Amino acid sequence: MINIINEWEFKLSAYLYALTVIGFDNHTIASKDGADYRNERISFLSGEYYNVLTDENIYKTLVELNKDNSLNKKDKRKVKLYLKIFKDAKALTKEEYVEYDKLTLKANDVWENARETSDYKAFEPYLIKLFEFSKYIAKKRNSNVSAYDLFLDDYEEGMNIDKYDEFFNLIKERISPLVKEVNNKQDLVNTNVLNGIYNLDKQIKFNKHIMKYLGFEDSWSYSSVSVHPFTTSISKNDIRITTRYKEDDILYSLFSTIHEVGHGMFEHQLSDEIEGTIFSRVVTSGIHESQSRLFENYLGRNISFWKYNYPILQKEFDFLKNVTLDDFVRSINASKPSFIRTEADELTYPLHILVRYEIEKGVFDGSIPLDNLNEVWNSKMKEYLGVDVPNDSYGILQDVHWSGGSFGYFPAYALGSAYAAQIFNAMEKELDVDNLLETNNFNEINKWLKDKVHNDGALLTPKEILIKATNEEFNPMYYIEYLEDKYKKLYEIK
Amino acid sequence: MINIINEWEFKLSAYLYALTVIGFDNHTIASKDGADYRNERISFLSGEYYNVLTDENIYKTLVELNKDNSLNKKDKRKVKLYLKIFKDAKALTKEEYVEYDKLTLKANDVWENARETSDYKAFEPYLIKLFEFSKYIAKKRNSNVSAYDLFLDDYEEGMNIDKYDEFFNLIKERISPLVKEVNNKQDLVNTNVLNGIYNLDKQIKFNKHIMKYLGFEDSWSYSSVSVHPFTTSISKNDIRITTRYKEDDILYSLFSTIHEVGHGMFEHQLSDEIEGTIFSRVVTSGIHESQSRLFENYLGRNISFWKYNYPILQKEFDFLKNVTLDDFVRSINASKPSFIRTEADELTYPLHILVRYEIEKGVFDGSIPLDNLNEVWNSKMKEYLGVDVPNDSYGILQDVHWSGGSFGYFPAYALGSAYAAQIFNAMEKELDVDNLLETNNFNEINKWLKDKVHNDGALLTPKEILIKATNEEFNPMYYIEYLEDKYKKLYEIK
Numbered sequence: 001m002i003n004i005i006n007e008w009e010f011k012l013s014a015y016l017y018a019l020t021v022i023g024f025d026n027h028t029i030a031s032k033d034g035a036d037y038r039n040e041r042i043s044f045l046s047g048e049y050y051n052v053l054t055d056e057n058i059y060k061t062l063v064e065l066n067k068d069n070s071l072n073k074k075d076k077r078k079v080k081l082y083l084k085i086f087k088d089a090k091a092l093t094k095e096e097y098v099e100y101d102k103l104t105l106k107a108n109d110v111w112e113n114a115r116e117t118s119d120y121k122a123f124e125p126y127l128i129k130l131f132e133f134s135k136y137i138a139k140k141r142n143s144n145v146s147a148y149d150l151f152l153d154d155y156e157e158g159m160n161i162d163k164y165d166e167f168f169n170l171i172k173e174r175i176s177p178l179v180k181e182v183n184n185k186q187d188l189v190n191t192n193v194l195n196g197i198y199n200l201d202k203q204i205k206f207n208k209h210i211m212k213y214l215g216f217e218d219s220w221s222y223s224s225v226s227v228h229p230f231t232t233s234i235s236k237n238d239i240r241i242t243t244r245y246k247e248d249d250i251l252y253s254l255f256s257t258i259h260e261v262g263h264g265m266f267e268h269q270l271s272d273e274i275e276g277t278i279f280s281r282v283v284t285s286g287i288h289e290s291q292s293r294l295f296e297n298y299l300g301r302n303i304s305f306w307k308y309n310y311p312i313l314q315k316e317f318d319f320l321k322n323v324t325l326d327d328f329v330r331s332i333n334a335s336k337p338s339f340i341r342t343e344a345d346e347l348t349y350p351l352h353i354l355v356r357y358e359i360e361k362g363v364f365d366g367s368i369p370l371d372n373l374n375e376v377w378n379s380k381m382k383e384y385l386g387v388d389v390p391n392d393s394y395g396i397l398q399d400v401h402w403s404g405g406s407f408g409y410f411p412a413y414a415l416g417s418a419y420a421a422q423i424f425n426a427m428e429k430e431l432d433v434d435n436l437l438e439t440n441n442f443n444e445i446n447k448w449l450k451d452k453v454h455n456d457g458a459l460l461t462p463k464e465i466l467i468k469a470t471n472e473e474f475n476p477m478y479y480i481e482y483l484e485d486k487y488k489k490l491y492e493i494k
Numbered sequence: 495m496i497n498i499i500n501e502w503e504f505k506l507s508a509y510l511y512a513l514t515v516i517g518f519d520n521h522t523i524a525s526k527d528g529a530d531y532r533n534e535r536i537s538f539l540s541g542e543y544y545n546v547l548t549d550e551n552i553y554k555t556l557v558e559l560n561k562d563n564s565l566n567k568k569d570k571r572k573v574k575l576y577l578k579i580f581k582d583a584k585a586l587t588k589e590e591y592v593e594y595d596k597l598t599l600k601a602n603d604v605w606e607n608a609r610e611t612s613d614y615k616a617f618e619p620y621l622i623k624l625f626e627f628s629k630y631i632a633k634k635r636n637s638n639v640s641a642y643d644l645f646l647d648d649y650e651e652g653m654n655i656d657k658y659d660e661f662f663n664l665i666k667e668r669i670s671p672l673v674k675e676v677n678n679k680q681d682l683v684n685t686n687v688l689n690g691i692y693n694l695d696k697q698i699k700f701n702k703h704i705m706k707y708l709g710f711e712d713s714w715s716y717s718s719v720s721v722h723p724f725t726t727s728i729s730k731n732d733i734r735i736t737t738r739y740k741e742d743d744i745l746y747s748l749f750s751t752i753h754e755v756g757h758g759m760f761e762h763q764l765s766d767e768i769e770g771t772i773f774s775r776v777v778t779s780g781i782h783e784s785q786s787r788l789f790e791n792y793l794g795r796n797i798s799f800w801k802y803n804y805p806i807l808q809k810e811f812d813f814l815k816n817v818t819l820d821d822f823v824r825s826i827n828a829s830k831p832s833f834i835r836t837e838a839d840e841l842t843y844p845l846h847i848l849v850r851y852e853i854e855k856g857v858f859d860g861s862i863p864l865d866n867l868n869e870v871w872n873s874k875m876k877e878y879l880g881v882d883v884p885n886d887s888y889g890i891l892q893d894v895h896w897s898g899g900s901f902g903y904f905p906a907y908a909l910g911s912a913y914a915a916q917i918f919n920a921m922e923k924e925l926d927v928d929n930l931l932e933t934n935n936f937n938e939i940n941k942w943l944k945d946k947v948h949n950d951g952a953l954l955t956p957k958e959i960l961i962k963a964t965n966e967e968f969n970p971m972y973y974i975e976y977l978e979d980k981y982k983k984l985y986e987i988k
Contacts, residue, residue: 031731031733044504045509
């Protein structure tokens, strides 16, 4: 009977392949004027996919299989993961789904304009409706757990408020004060040394070099340009990443490339066995982000990484000849409180997430009223980062996620960075990472990651992956200590 | 009842949209190593499309509608075009289709290797089988007309052996002798003046300029690079063309770009009303090629075109400063017999097609035996073009078409050039083409073409389009006289 599920899964993967290629095409190549024609057909094709996904006969087969004790572990998990999708899909009536879809589409439109004009009052009624609708959905889906617990688990299997509270309390108590101390010692790291005009063709060339260094091979990948960088996996051997370029900022494209390669390498190193199955599709946000953050921060901002690569960068850009390796590495690790999450440095980043986490949690448990959330936002930014938000475009309106009803997603971003610290720590025990980075042997790091993290995809839970890679469950102290050690040293704090 | 057909047609257009994007992606971006994964899913999606296309209930509806005299002209033609597809699809059993598909796939593989090694004997048994299978298919589809008549009509509605004979006899009697005369006077046009290294970035820039000049706008188009240039229409407002570059040959990319823009402009200028319908999909090969050839040869090799554009080209490539406009235009119009059709100039091109036409016709009527067709090829090349084919890679093995069983396709290529002559003649009566080209007013030409040729797509037959555009049926004399006038003048022949 599991064969019925496997055949149906192949069918799903074919529709997903089409929709993924179409999505990539839309974000990189497709013409402006052709949008209406495409969108009408994408809606239809998404509907066809949804019809296949929610096939009632498949549901019955899954229910039967769920009672079958002879299934192996892998098939058991497959049945479980699909049954969750069915169960959630059946929680609302078709009319309710349509209503919710319409609400998110409208809210997204309104948000786009509100952000441009910094007009929170225009967006506020939609944000309120989205929170309320989400509470309703949560109740319909599972009234045994709190709404926010449910959504946190959606994005990171196994997580809940208790576990996140423990994590974010550490961020609040130990990282927030450190950020303020660092801010008082800005003189110690001079980022101006990197100021200059970086020819775009040379930037592209250097990005290509870095991809090659990271083991991102032409025969199974493609890189391109888009406004917002992203990674698309067509299949494990067809991985596409995008970046964007600024002429006066080499770091802007470079670290986005390294970040996306981290995501891409994960997808490429999934085992052949799970290609095209649900295990290749539902890797949690936290685990996925752990790999991009590992590449970007733990490896990409490492001095050993640049011992090999900085001379190559200097050859491309003459004016860097006067900047020492040390000064370069200090610059790329500088920290300073700012308003925009996506531009935040490694140290201040989790505080941006803390703000969002506390608001989401407070709204769902009723301790924060829905009115004037922008003011709540601003006061928390002041409290944790010490900054005065100048207007709502730089505050509550900055991110797209809430306009699409994605509550519970943000915490997984911070969690990913913390997972990465723990995984990096384990990696260093088994590999001479510095030596591998310095000697252009990144493939040894990829091999370790394939074995410990990438290979199984969602066949394992986040908890199981962490235990496999690090021999213990999630422990936020690796992250806290990593940040403290690094930034106290850099900013000469005792 | 026509609404059922229209809804079904929308569904078809959605699947075709997905398959077209996937096809474009495969030819431009998709990774080498991901081919197997993609191909398995493309097969499945093509099957889904085929199932929708051959829906038995739709067939019944079409049969009913075909009896309905109250249908308007447009709906009548739609029913007729779809019924033809159904009728042809029903001619063979499913097993026979699978067998034929396998044969063409295998034949294509064998051909690729045979071409590389110039080994006609390896390919010969497959070519023979393909001809024989095609005869069988033709008999099953319609035993009232000859096989070749049937295939000629497939690619160019309304054409048959009698009409092509009339056309190709003129090519044989008037163009073949002219080619030989021109070949004796090669000294008169010195193409060496264009020798040089053309920086690729500058070539790309100049190609972009030409696209803009031709009215090919960014908001509804995209251009890229691929080994074999092609045009893909996602919809009328999402047109993609590709080209390829050679550093020592500016003409190589340039005229391929102008050619593909001709195809692309046709697709872009289809009326909104027929977007996504069969009328946008089954424009005949000859009519489509007439537009690419019109752009490439009648407009793109015109001295007025270059009066505006040559100074811009000279600015990009310093060494052209010593080449006069006159010498440049003479060079790009030079003619010399050669072996490869796709690299043939305007004058020798139809003779390459004549060779293929006579072989196809002779095989289907039995007057040419199937053995040693390579020798037939070589003797015809000698007779019509005066060249000695050095080996079969430069002879019968050069084109991919026959390996896919596409018989009857080639003649439409030559026909397109001839249509273009007739259309160009009509255009010149109504527009001051030279002035428009010289003054950067190409959009007036596009407007005329939209009105006369592009707007209706396959809503009209080729015959109807020609009458609409030129007030007369196809008349090959425009082409013959255009070639004679042009080349007698260029090569000083009386």
